[in-house]
Amino acid sequence: MQKSxxxxxxxxxxxxxxxxxxxxxxxxxxxxxxxxxxxRFGESGKTLDELVSMDPAEVxxxxxxxxxxxxxxxxxxxxxxxxxx
Numbered sequence: 001m002q003k004s005x006x007x008x009x010x011x012x013x014x015x016x017x018x019x020x021x022x023x024x025x026x027x028x029x030x031x032x033x034x035x036x037x038x039x040r041f042g043e044s045g046k047t048l049d050e051l052v053s054m055d056p057a058e059v060x061x062x063x064x065x066x067x068x069x070x071x072x073x074x075x076x077x078x079x080x081x082x083x084x085x
Contacts, residue, residue, distance in 0.1 A: 002033065044062055
């Protein structure tokens with residue numbers, strides 16, 4: 001999940017025709033994150049100005065609804081054991 005500042009800035013940069021490479025290196029996000037943010041921005045029906053005026057928690061919830069978040073309390077697999085030769 002990205003913070004509201006990152007979400008807004010990714011949108012701002014993409015709408016100004018910055019490349020994925022430029023955005024990735026500036027905000028340390030991957031292509032799929034940029035694509036997801038832009039997809040959800042289009043689906044939201046909001047303008048960039050509307051997002052900027054929203055509470056940061058509302059922006060984050062709009063782009064990363066609770067049902068789509070990873071449960072951080074869930075234990076991760078033991079990758080060392082899985083990949084042990």
